[in-house]
Amino acid sequence: MTATQKRIIINRIALGFSTLSAIIALAFLFWILGVLVMKGVDSLSWSIFMFEGSPPGYAESGLKHALVGQLILVGLATLIGVPLGIMAGTYLSEYGKNSKLAHTIRDISDIMMSAPSIVIGAFVYAVVVMPMGHFSAWAGAIALAIIMIPIILRTTDDMLQLVPGTLREAAFALGAPKYKVIMDVVYRGAKAGILTGVLLGIARVGGETAPLLFTSFNDNFFTTDLNEAMPSLTVTMFNYAISPYDDWQQLGWAAAFILSMFILGLNIVGRLILLAGKRK
Amino acid sequence: MIDKIFLNMTRTSALLILFIVAWIFVVLFNHSIEAMQTFGFDFITKDEWAPNLEKFGAYAAIFGSVASTFLAMLLAIPVAIGVAIFLSEIAHDKIKGFFGVSVELLAAIPSVIYGMWGLFFFVPILRDIFGGMGIGLLAAGIVLAIMILPFMAAVTRDAMNTTPDILKESAYALGGTQWDVIKDIIIPYAKAGIIGSLILALGRAIGETMAVTFVMGNVHHTPKTILDPTTSIPVTLANEFTEADSSLYFSSLFGLALTLLVMSFVVIAIAKFYFLRKVRKGQ
Numbered sequence: 321m322t323a324t325q326k327r328i329i330i331n332r333i334a335l336g337f338s339t340l341s342a343i344i345a346l347a348f349l350f351w352i353l354g355v356l357v358m359k360g361v362d363s364l365s366w367s368i369f370m371f372e373g374s375p376p377g378y379a380e381s382g383l384k385h386a387l388v389g390q391l392i393l394v395g396l397a398t399l400i401g402v403p404l405g406i407m408a409g410t411y412l413s414e415y416g417k418n419s420k421l422a423h424t425i426r427d428i429s430d431i432m433m434s435a436p437s438i439v440i441g442a443f444v445y446a447v448v449v450m451p452m453g454h455f456s457a458w459a460g461a462i463a464l465a466i467i468m469i470p471i472i473l474r475t476t477d478d479m480l481q482l483v484p485g486t487l488r489e490a491a492f493a494l495g496a497p498k499y500k501v502i503m504d505v506v507y508r509g510a511k512a513g514i515l516t517g518v519l520l521g522i523a524r525v526g527g528e529t530a531p532l533l534f535t536s537f538n539d540n541f542f543t544t545d546l547n548e549a550m551p552s553l554t555v556t557m558f559n560y561a562i563s564p565y566d567d568w569q570q571l572g573w574a575a576a577f578i579l580s581m582f583i584l585g586l587n588i589v590g591r592l593i594l595l596a597g598k599r600k
Numbered sequence: 601m602i603d604k605i606f607l608n609m610t611r612t613s614a615l616l617i618l619f620i621v622a623w624i625f626v627v628l629f630n631h632s633i634e635a636m637q638t639f640g641f642d643f644i645t646k647d648e649w650a651p652n653l654e655k656f657g658a659y660a661a662i663f664g665s666v667a668s669t670f671l672a673m674l675l676a677i678p679v680a681i682g683v684a685i686f687l688s689e690i691a692h693d694k695i696k697g698f699f700g701v702s703v704e705l706l707a708a709i710p711s712v713i714y715g716m717w718g719l720f721f722f723v724p725i726l727r728d729i730f731g732g733m734g735i736g737l738l739a740a741g742i743v744l745a746i747m748i749l750p751f752m753a754a755v756t757r758d759a760m761n762t763t764p765d766i767l768k769e770s771a772y773a774l775g776g777t778q779w780d781v782i783k784d785i786i787i788p789y790a791k792a793g794i795i796g797s798l799i800l801a802l803g804r805a806i807g808e809t810m811a812v813t814f815v816m817g818n819v820h821h822t823p824k825t826i827l828d829p830t831t832s833i834p835v836t837l838a839n840e841f842t843e844a845d846s847s848l849y850f851s852s853l854f855g856l857a858l859t860l861l862v863m864s865f866v867v868i869a870i871a872k873f874y875f876l877r878k879v880r881k882g883q
Contacts (some may be wrong), residue, residue, distance in 0.1 A: 331777035335690055341682025342691075345753065346699070349706050352717045356709075362872040404613045411610035422614075422640050429617050434800065435861065435869045438809020438834045442841065443624045446631055466620060473617065499606035512685065515606065527710025530809035534841045554712055554810075561716045562814065569720075584850050587708045591701075 349510060360577020363570040373540035373551070376565035383575055385542040389551040392544065393536055394526050397464030400516055405469045409476025414502055426477065427542050429470040441531035449535060457550035460536025464525040471524055475517025483509040512597030519590035523583045529554035553579045624861070632855035634848055641853060649820035656852035660820045662859060669806045673739025676749050677798060684756035685782055700720070700757070707750035712810035718743035719814040736829040739815040747811040752801040757795030760786050787797065796875030798807035803868035807860060809834035833860040
């Protein structure tokens with residue numbers, strides 16, 4: 321066998337292994353997706369949206385409480401996290417630029433993006449739940465907001481830096497003060513990118529369970545009181561899945577399916593917006 | 601005037617990040633002082649965790665975190681590199697786009713769903729093969745590996761894609777096979793980026809709670825075999841935080857949280873500052 325033949329054979333083997341690993345990986349992932357869709361569609365029904373949680377065995381049980389709770393928690397977290405994240409990103413891109421402080425903030429925020437979310441939960445428990453004396457929707461929303469801020473900060477910073485400096489200079493030359501330049505020129509130029517960042521940030525915290533376990537806790541009943549424990553899809557899913565009751569487990573899969581579709585949808589819309597923005 | 605207000609608002613928001621991070625460390629530290637004073641170094645070297653006796657040794661949880669993450673990395677790294685090579689070099693452009701996007705979307709699926717799948721579909725299979733309960737270190741390692749795989753493959757592929765085409769083309773022009781180009785051009789060129797991406801994935805895996813909570817068992821024993829049920833720091837926190845009934849118990853749980861935060865901070869910082877910064881400078 322010549323050296324060339326040997327190399328060609330080694331090449332085939334190596335590429336074969338790589339393709340094989342791709343197939344194995346995708347097989348596992350599609351197995352999980354398949355289970356999610358089959359189980360989820362199986363358990364979906366209108367009653368899920370009409371009824372709140374009830375003891376196992378009752379026909380009239382649903383996820384209304386968890387769906388509404390999830391929307392409230394994620395909505396509150398968005399209201400807190402998005403403005404702070406965008407403003408912080410604006411500072412880094414427009415004022416801080418390459419200063420040491422700006423770089424330190426970028427680095428720390430990047431690390432925070434991958435920090436264990438359950439630790440954030442423990443922190444919020446100590447500073448919000450303990451002083452208040454009980455679990456609350458506020459605590460859950462604050463925990464989610466803390467996780468969301470670094471994501472929004474990073475995308476805002478990146479997207480604002482993509483806006484050409486000449487645009488800013490042109491606006492300055494017309495006599496606009498800096499805040500007006502940022503609000504009317506820079507933000508407008510980076511609109512699609514910032515929106516994508518916000519959507520991805522919401523998608524990320526929407527799937528978080530760990531930081532909610534001991535902040536917003538859980539509740540099997542419908543509530544809109546922000547000072548009380550608040551049910552969420554993720555924690556409800558967790559509690560139902562580890563319960564020994566078949567009907568609760570079914571509801572758990574329905575919750576998993578609804579949540580995944582919501583998060584995949586946000587991801588896809590975010591990508592489409594970014595693509596549409598690039599094409600322009 | 602408004603200019604000043606705007607500047608101050610944005611600057612305060614940016615500084616808030618630093619403040620929150622510092623605050624997290626301070627709060628966790630303050631709350632774990634009691635445990636540290638009571639147990640000293642025994643806290644991280646003993647594995648007796650007996651809330652009824654007020655004895656808290658976190659060794660089993662720390663060991664479980666490290667072991668399950670190690671196992672997950674062992675399983676996921678070869679596959680992730682294979683997937684990354686497939687996505688960046690082998691796949692046809694059309695397949696590349698489709699698989700690339702599906703891998704990224706899979707990385708967005710909530711980890712609690714991986715845990716549910718593990719409990720209901722994967723643990724029974726392990727039980728059939730190995731006997732016993734199925735729940736334990738091995739199950740946790742495998743579920744964690746599957747959960748981290750899409751993220752790991754996506755970032756590794758991005759690192760590989762930084763290799764300039766001109767380098768690859770020169771190697772092909774010299775008669776290199778695809779594998780020659782991958783092994784002698786792409787991997788050496790993107791080495792720092794690839795290692796950085798893998799460590800970043802490790803940082804994520806070590807703090808992962810929901811994917812492993814279902815399948816680890818939450819038993820405070822250092823496992824003797826890979827099949828034994830055990831626990832990890834996030835699993836202990838998730839299961840016991842709302843049950844803690846004494847201040848020493850609480851303090852020990854905060855000690856666990858602090859340990860986990862420090863571990864993941866160090867890992868992520870190494871990935872970011874040592875490896876990924878090299879990449880940025882190189883470009």
